[in-house]
Structures are given as structure tokens and as C-alpha cells.
Amino acid sequence: VRTHQANPARTAWLIVGGLLAAMAVLAGCGSSGSSSGGEELQKLGKGEGQLNLISWAGYVEDEWVKPFEEKTGCKVNNKTAGTSDEMVSLMRSGEYDGVSASGNATARLFEGGDVSPVNVSLVPNYKTVFADLKGQPYNTFEGKPYGIPHGRGANLLMWNGDSVKPAPRSWNVTMDPKVAAKYKGKISQYDDPMSIAEAAVYLKAHDAKLGIEDPYELNEEQFQAAVQLLTEQRPLVGEYWSEAEKQISSFASGDSLVGTTWQYQYFLLKEEGKPVAASPASQGFLPEEGATGWSDTWMISSSAAHPNCMYMWMNWIIEPKANAEVAEYFGEAPAQELACEHTKNPNFCAEYHAEEPAFWKRVYYWKTPLADCGNGETDCKNYNDWVQAWTSIKG
Amino acid sequence: LSRRLAQLFHGRPRLQAGALLAGPVGWLVVGYLGSLALLLLAALWSVNPVSGELVKGLSFENFETLFDEPVYRTIVGRTVAIAALVTLTDALLAFPIAFYMAKVASRRTRAALVVAVLIPLWSSYLVKVLSWRNMLSGGGLIDWLLEPLGLHGPGYGNTAVWLVMSYLWLPYMILPIFAGLERIPDSLISASEDLGGRPFTTFRRVILPLAFPAVVAGSIFTFALTLGDYITPKLVSNNQFIGNVVFNNISTNLPFAAALALVPIVVMIGYLLVARKLGAFEHI
Numbered sequence: 001v002r003t004h005q006a007n008p009a010r011t012a013w014l015i016v017g018g019l020l021a022a023m024a025v026l027a028g029c030g031s032s033g034s035s036s037g038g039e040e041l042q043k044l045g046k047g048e049g050q051l052n053l054i055s056w057a058g059y060v061e062d063e064w065v066k067p068f069e070e071k072t073g074c075k076v077n078n079k080t081a082g083t084s085d086e087m088v089s090l091m092r093s094g095e096y097d098g099v100s101a102s103g104n105a106t107a108r109l110f111e112g113g114d115v116s117p118v119n120v121s122l123v124p125n126y127k128t129v130f131a132d133l134k135g136q137p138y139n140t141f142e143g144k145p146y147g148i149p150h151g152r153g154a155n156l157l158m159w160n161g162d163s164v165k166p167a168p169r170s171w172n173v174t175m176d177p178k179v180a181a182k183y184k185g186k187i188s189q190y191d192d193p194m195s196i197a198e199a200a201v202y203l204k205a206h207d208a209k210l211g212i213e214d215p216y217e218l219n220e221e222q223f224q225a226a227v228q229l230l231t232e233q234r235p236l237v238g239e240y241w242s243e244a245e246k247q248i249s250s251f252a253s254g255d256s257l258v259g260t261t262w263q264y265q266y267f268l269l270k271e272e273g274k275p276v277a278a279s280p281a282s283q284g285f286l287p288e289e290g291a292t293g294w295s296d297t298w299m300i301s302s303s304a305a306h307p308n309c310m311y312m313w314m315n316w317i318i319e320p321k322a323n324a325e326v327a328e329y330f331g332e333a334p335a336q337e338l339a340c341e342h343t344k345n346p347n348f349c350a351e352y353h354a355e356e357p358a359f360w361k362r363v364y365y366w367k368t369p370l371a372d373c374g375n376g377e378t379d380c381k382n383y384n385d386w387v388q389a390w391t392s393i394k395g
Numbered sequence: 396l397s398r399r400l401a402q403l404f405h406g407r408p409r410l411q412a413g414a415l416l417a418g419p420v421g422w423l424v425v426g427y428l429g430s431l432a433l434l435l436l437a438a439l440w441s442v443n444p445v446s447g448e449l450v451k452g453l454s455f456e457n458f459e460t461l462f463d464e465p466v467y468r469t470i471v472g473r474t475v476a477i478a479a480l481v482t483l484t485d486a487l488l489a490f491p492i493a494f495y496m497a498k499v500a501s502r503r504t505r506a507a508l509v510v511a512v513l514i515p516l517w518s519s520y521l522v523k524v525l526s527w528r529n530m531l532s533g534g535g536l537i538d539w540l541l542e543p544l545g546l547h548g549p550g551y552g553n554t555a556v557w558l559v560m561s562y563l564w565l566p567y568m569i570l571p572i573f574a575g576l577e578r579i580p581d582s583l584i585s586a587s588e589d590l591g592g593r594p595f596t597t598f599r600r601v602i603l604p605l606a607f608p609a610v611v612a613g614s615i616f617t618f619a620l621t622l623g624d625y626i627t628p629k630l631v632s633n634n635q636f637i638g639n640v641v642f643n644n645i646s647t648n649l650p651f652a653a654a655l656a657l658v659p660i661v662v663m664i665g666y667l668l669v670a671r672k673l674g675a676f677e678h679i
Contacts, residue, residue, distance in 0.1 A: 083646075085646035085647050086646055088646060088647075089645075089646040111443075111448075112448050185550075237633060238551075238633075239551065239633060240633050242629075246629075246630065249528070249529075249532075250532070253529075253532045253533065253534070253535070254533060254534065255532050255533050255551075383647065384442070384647070384648060387643065387644065387647055387648065388460075388464070390643075391466055391635065391640055391643065392464065392466040394633065394634075394635050395466060395469060395634075395635070
């Protein structure tokens, strides 16, 4: 029995009124978005005792962090991030001193004024960083270095050695609809707009009339061709993965037979005795077209509360021994030339092609797609277009 | 001071109630309505395409994209369809179970059943979805069970999402229906029988109308939970649901994510209005 019926219309109007009032208040609070990057540090002072980092899993581990803390007195607080997008939004919180940014985050951080240029004269170990890692478009802006190279690697093509024979030497097993159809429903593709660049790497080698130079600088026609390729790939894909664990489980169970992966998953599956294979080290882990890859950079926040500790960290992580440790732990090529003498596996640098610039010419490091094509044209697709297209591809 | 406060409140029932409710109501307004307002506001912003920074001006660009790009219609349609399907499945599964619990089972069986329904809620959501992922995988438990019949499991996809969601949200449907059925006096059922109602007629004309608001109440849970979930689709399918697209955009294009997040809210408001018409809130 209803004794009292509230007037729903009145309640609704009250709520709407409340919402509008709240909106007005919040709009008033909104600050202007643009901020400018910081200045570079001129002189290294005493450590501040703390250091807050954002990093990829495996970059900040006790083995080389403990000695750093003992030496400098900077206590390291680490936050690992799963994606570049997450790193950018964490950096924008202003609570961190530095980040191990991949190339698809660096330009966004620079444009957003979230990072400061690095005074490399305060980072003595920088001198012996591999020359082909310095002054790159993803770590140098307006002629100034915006970070310290940490290490690099390529995204691998992995397959199930029992089912995929002969061993593929080209991305056509995932990218060419005719070849890939053989593995319908068993293809594993990285769930990220960066996959568009993977298609572009394939097209660069196989469709010369598109004239793709840089797989991250695509004009309308080139971009649509790459998107088209991935749209054709869509019905063949068994799984789009974004968490490493997800891909590991489907390769372990045989639900996925071939696809893009990272060192991490590959070595873990191998360790578990699964029949996975990747382009051998002798071929540089690379299929014939080359591959997308990453080159990570330690950047310093423009609002770093502990800049001295951050500089000490940037110098430490490319210290020959520490850089060798992190490279071996993670499975990537070190950035420090002298690190190769300190690796536990004496052939490590050879296996990872750390000292072969010719090899790295075939690796297209992730970077943020921008409207500016880098060749004077400004009709390239920017990152928002990539995100949008990736959503449409997956449907 | 306490004495002065006591004096202040003495004989002022409105002030007493106001002071008592200030906390919860404040929380409701700031925490819930405030965040909704912020969501609405953020949907009107945009991002600078180069730096990805927020541009806090008013524009309807996000809503235009939402309406113009066919992919978003597909995604919204898919999400709503699966949510409706899950709700229907759960209602059909839950009703007999709840009926047995409320009207047939002995006291002890009933207690045991209530515990059985609640126990899955104690274990982690992720563990449940991941075990479904294993069961649904090629050559997994489901394939193995169906093999003697010459059949295949559904594999990953929309069917898998439907199965997993139906499993996950079933308790949220059983419990309200159970509570609703329990409230129907047995004497009404006896009266129907005495007046010559056959079991089916009794069910159709007495029990169902009385229990229907409870079903609708349960369906609000199953529908809303399915509408907002993004982890299950990610783990057992390749298909994007509203939640996945929101998740993918949240760090690169927050305003667009906010605009998209308004879609389930609008759908849910529509659903609640219908539910209110059907009397789902009369017993709350």
C-alpha cells in the first residue's frame, strides 16, 4: 500500500538543477591546459633522498636498484605501467620524477610539457651510449636531448614449431590474407594501434608503389592501405592480446599458433617447455621485412621533486654493469657500449645485435604518429586517427 | 560545548535530521551526482591531437564521432543485445531455482541452497573468468565434454561472452526472485487451487504477476552489470563492448571515453523508467 507518492517530476528537476550547479562549479575550477616544459638542470646537487619512477616491468629490480640506493641515498619508489598510454597519464599527475618512456610516448610527453630537456654533461655515462641511439626523433626535440637511452629491442614473430612448418621468414604468415588463411583463428595480434605500423612495415616491403618510408608517418593513402590489410586480417585473428599473460595462455594451450610477441612471453614459454619458436638470433629475431620495435628512454619530469636523484638514476642505469644487468634480465640490447663486457652470457651482445647499427636500421622503433610527416608534408595521420582506426578494425 | 550543541538541537527535529543526513546525502551528491556531472562536462571537452592534452572548451565533436562512425553503433548494439540476452537467460534459469528454494525446499535444503548461490560470489571475479577461458579454449573441458556427441565448444566469441556473463550474474537474479517469491503467502496458492485453478493457471495468474517486479529488479542487476563489463569480453572474445572502447580511450582521449560512457547511462535510465512502470520499485 502506497501511503505517500513523491512527485517524481520535482525530484528529477532537483537532480538536474544540482547537476547543472555542480557543472558550473567544476567548469570554474578548470585550469588552462597548456603548460610549458621545464628547464634543464645546470648543476648536480645533493640527492634528495627519494626518487619516484614509472617503468616497464623488469626495468627497476633489486639487483641494480639496491646498489644505487646504497651509493646515492636516493630511495627508489617504483610504479610499473602496462602501456605507454598509462605512462603518459601517470606522468601528467606530476607526482613522478621520471619515466622509462617508449618512443610512442615521448613526443606526447614533450608536447604536453611534461618533461624537461636533459643536460647530458651531468650524465657522464652518456658519452659511451651507442651513437645510433642519440639524437633520434623520439628522444630529441628542438635539437635538445630529452632523455637517456636505456635499451632497445624488436617485436618478435613467434610461432608454434610443431604446427607451423616450414619456419616462417616473413610477416606474410599473419599479414598476407592468402598465406594467413592457413592459420585462420590461430593468429595472435597485439591489441594496440601500433599494429597499424606492423602492417605498414609489411606493405613497405611488398607494395612499393605506396611509397611508405616511415611506418609511423603515413598519409591518407598509405594509412588506408595498412588499415585495409588489418581489416582483412580481422576474421583470421584468433586473439588480440594486450596482457602478456593472455598470450602466454593461448600459445600454451595451442589456441594461438602464430603472432607478434615480446621477448618476455617468448622466453617464458620456452622455459615452460612449450614448442614455440621465433626468428632465430642468427637472423636477428627479424622476419625479412624487418619489424617494429622499441627504444626506451629515461625522461625527467618537468615537475620533478627530486631532480638530483633522477640525474643520478639516469647515469646509473647506463652504468656499464647496471645496464648489462637490466638488459639481460629483460632480454633487450643494452644502450651502453661498455655494457657488453659485463654481461653474464659472454655472447649476449652478439645475440642481441647490440653492436650492429646495420641490424637496427631494419627495426622501426615505436614513435607517436603525428600530423607532421617529417618530410615537409603535414597530411599524415595522427595518433588519435590511429586509435580510432584501430577501434574500427576490430569492429 | 556539548551542552550548547544539545541545546541547539533540542526541540528542532528538522535540524536533527539535517545534521544526521548531511554526511550520507553529501556523499551522494558529491560522490555520485558530482562525478556524473563531471563525466557530462568532460564529454564536451576535446584533446589536442599532438600532445594529447585536454582542451577544456565546449564542443560536440565527440558525440558527432559517436553517431557518425558506424563502428560505435555496432559496438553499442552488440553490448545491449548481449546484456538483454544475458538477462533473459538468467531470468529463465533463476526462476525455477528460486521457486524451488522459496516454495518447495525444506528449511535445511533452502539454507544450503542459499549458501550454494552465494558461494560463487566469494571467489574472485577474475578467477572465475579465467577458469571459463580455460574451459572454453580449444581442446578444453567444454570441447572434451562435447566431443563424444560429435560437437565443438563455442570457442571464444560472443557466445562465450554470453555464457560467462550468464554464469557470473546468475546469483544477482536468483536472490531478488527468491525474496519476491518468499513473500507470496502460501494461502494464495491454496486459494487458487481451491477455486479450481490448475497448476499452470495458478502460476500464470497468481505467482507470476506477484513475482514479476522481483524479476525486473533482478534484471536491473544483470543488465547493468553486463552493460558495464569489459574484462570478460577481453578475456573470452575479440569483440569490443562499450567498456572496452572506454578503457582504450581513457588515457589517450578522455573526453571521448566520457562521451561513450554516457551511452550506458542513457540506456540504463531508459531501462529503469520501464522497470518503474513495471513496478519493480514498489517493494523496495
